[in-house]
Amino acid sequence: MGIPERIEAALERGLSFCEMPSSCPPGLSAAMRHAVFPGGARLRPSLVLSVAAACARDGDGDEGEIAETAQADVAAAIELLHCASLVHDDLPCFDDAAVRRGRPSVHAAFGQELAVLTGDGLIVLAFDILAQADVPASLLRSMLRTVARGVGAQGGLVAGQAWESERTVGLRTYHKAKTAALFQAGARLGAELSGAPVGPWAEFGARLGEAYQVADDLRDTLDDEANLGKPAGQDAAHDRPNACSVLGINGALDRLRALLDQAVEALPTCPHPERVVAWVEGFGARLYPRAVTAEEPSANHNMVADLRA
Amino acid sequence: MGIPERIEAALERGLSFCEMPSSCPPGLSAAMRHAVFPGGARLRPSLVLSVAAACARDGDGDEGEIAETAQADVAAAIELLHCASLVHDDLPCFDDAAVRRGRPSVHAAFGQELAVLTGDGLIVLAFDILAQADVPASLLRSMLRTVARGVGAQGGLVAGQAWESERTVGLRTYHKAKTAALFQAGARLGAELSGAPVGPWAEFGARLGEAYQVADDLRDTLDDEANLGKPAGQDAAHDRPNACSVLGINGALDRLRALLDQAVEALPTCPHPERVVAWVEGFGARLYPRAVTAEEPSANHNMVADLRA
Numbered sequence: 001m002g003i004p005e006r007i008e009a010a011l012e013r014g015l016s017f018c019e020m021p022s023s024c025p026p027g028l029s030a031a032m033r034h035a036v037f038p039g040g041a042r043l044r045p046s047l048v049l050s051v052a053a054a055c056a057r058d059g060d061g062d063e064g065e066i067a068e069t070a071q072a073d074v075a076a077a078i079e080l081l082h083c084a085s086l087v088h089d090d091l092p093c094f095d096d097a098a099v100r101r102g103r104p105s106v107h108a109a110f111g112q113e114l115a116v117l118t119g120d121g122l123i124v125l126a127f128d129i130l131a132q133a134d135v136p137a138s139l140l141r142s143m144l145r146t147v148a149r150g151v152g153a154q155g156g157l158v159a160g161q162a163w164e165s166e167r168t169v170g171l172r173t174y175h176k177a178k179t180a181a182l183f184q185a186g187a188r189l190g191a192e193l194s195g196a197p198v199g200p201w202a203e204f205g206a207r208l209g210e211a212y213q214v215a216d217d218l219r220d221t222l223d224d225e226a227n228l229g230k231p232a233g234q235d236a237a238h239d240r241p242n243a244c245s246v247l248g249i250n251g252a253l254d255r256l257r258a259l260l261d262q263a264v265e266a267l268p269t270c271p272h273p274e275r276v277v278a279w280v281e282g283f284g285a286r287l288y289p290r291a292v293t294a295e296e297p298s299a300n301h302n303m304v305a306d307l308r309a
Numbered sequence: 310m311g312i313p314e315r316i317e318a319a320l321e322r323g324l325s326f327c328e329m330p331s332s333c334p335p336g337l338s339a340a341m342r343h344a345v346f347p348g349g350a351r352l353r354p355s356l357v358l359s360v361a362a363a364c365a366r367d368g369d370g371d372e373g374e375i376a377e378t379a380q381a382d383v384a385a386a387i388e389l390l391h392c393a394s395l396v397h398d399d400l401p402c403f404d405d406a407a408v409r410r411g412r413p414s415v416h417a418a419f420g421q422e423l424a425v426l427t428g429d430g431l432i433v434l435a436f437d438i439l440a441q442a443d444v445p446a447s448l449l450r451s452m453l454r455t456v457a458r459g460v461g462a463q464g465g466l467v468a469g470q471a472w473e474s475e476r477t478v479g480l481r482t483y484h485k486a487k488t489a490a491l492f493q494a495g496a497r498l499g500a501e502l503s504g505a506p507v508g509p510w511a512e513f514g515a516r517l518g519e520a521y522q523v524a525d526d527l528r529d530t531l532d533d534e535a536n537l538g539k540p541a542g543q544d545a546a547h548d549r550p551n552a553c554s555v556l557g558i559n560g561a562l563d564r565l566r567a568l569l570d571q572a573v574e575a576l577p578t579c580p581h582p583e584r585v586v587a588w589v590e591g592f593g594a595r596l597y598p599r600a601v602t603a604e605e606p607s608a609n610h611n612m613v614a615d616l617r618a
Contacts, residue, residue: 027475032462093420093421111474113474120467124467125463127436137446141446148436153341154333155331161426162334163334165420169334
């Protein structure tokens, strides 16, 4: 199975309890599935598996090798945490977004109560899946720490979201926590799964995450709802830090390109770098807002050429 | 240190990162601390530590023995999950409660955004603390599963809350998930921490949890906001299942007493049962609504006598 199929299978395994109405109320089951299926690009879990593949040592059947299924379970946990953050982020008290991935958001379809509980349930489920993944117990502790730091109030996703409630916040501090922390956790997890040193991957993941956030800001500013599959102009509407308002649109585009270059430069030595370069190419191609690529079709081709250089 | 002091110290350790504004935004820090300090009775973590003490084998310095600090960390994790559920439960889309423990609820004091994030952050923090607790890696996996099942969408607290969004639900299914699952997890964790078999403690924890929920329903029906430290009459206002509306007030009081008796009968054989009986006595004394104990002051004394019998 390819990476996308392994991720979907792991997510299906993780949510299979939703079919048991004795343990999960039907409304919550439906809302949790709605939050997870069909997904977006599954960027974060595919980053985990791509980095794991890039770091895989040759020679099958290595004793310390973690089975593909267990790797996919770990990747699925990261995706569930991302989905949880989208569900809560769409709530009326944050973005008040009725649309997500071109469909009704969870609170629009199921009500706010179930949206809050769906996010909570997905967070717990992610840790449950991680805890039960067939990885050595010694690795479990460090993976749990990686994930908690990526999503929690201590410099992770939750902290990033909470910076939006502060009067003053540096754009980099905000982006680092809101988006980069989870990409960084994903890259670290991939290295951990293949027994590679995690330190060298932190910088790579951080640059990817920052790039993603700048691209998200550009899209929020330049794209429309039909392209985005969610409301546009949310940052201006909520008076939130946005790379375009701070750097200007050209400045933000320059910064996006610089961050992607820096990510490639930060790519650590590993047995199969091409496996993660392929992921970065796909990632880069998705980042440029359609409004820009329509005017300037070579934008992401340059980036991919840079990556190949 | 006694159990209450150990719990407070562990909670302080867990939330110490809130003092570092570089990783946690000040508003979120303040809201998370507000959700946790000062606490209520800390019933769930003290259950964990009381069961662990009851199951402790004599002879200090046993090799498999888990340090008191690590035990308190595990107990603190359970309390943080309970606090998270209160913060989300108070949100306008659920109870819309402006008051909790006699003070403004988190959303009343800090706004809904930070209340949602506080709950999310506390859930992640609980799993982080569990993962880092100084317990053998082999025990970690089973404790994480115990906790996830206690709070998650699969028969845990989140499932219990979500039953409120269903048109039909059995009272026992609802209470079992909404309240009993976490008490059950607490009792199991206590046994796990002392290396005792967990199976026999499940029934005990379940009965305690059901008793708590019936008492909560009685208080919601009979008490007023001044006594409760939170709004009364919420179940009727939200048309939610309540033991009093199903069984009548006398029926609910009978059921509460029966559940406490059943809990005591279900107490497994262990080296120091008196340590957990003391906890049950304190628990029982707290359960009777003040409106009832004022009229019928012997109510909980009878129960305590039953427990001692």
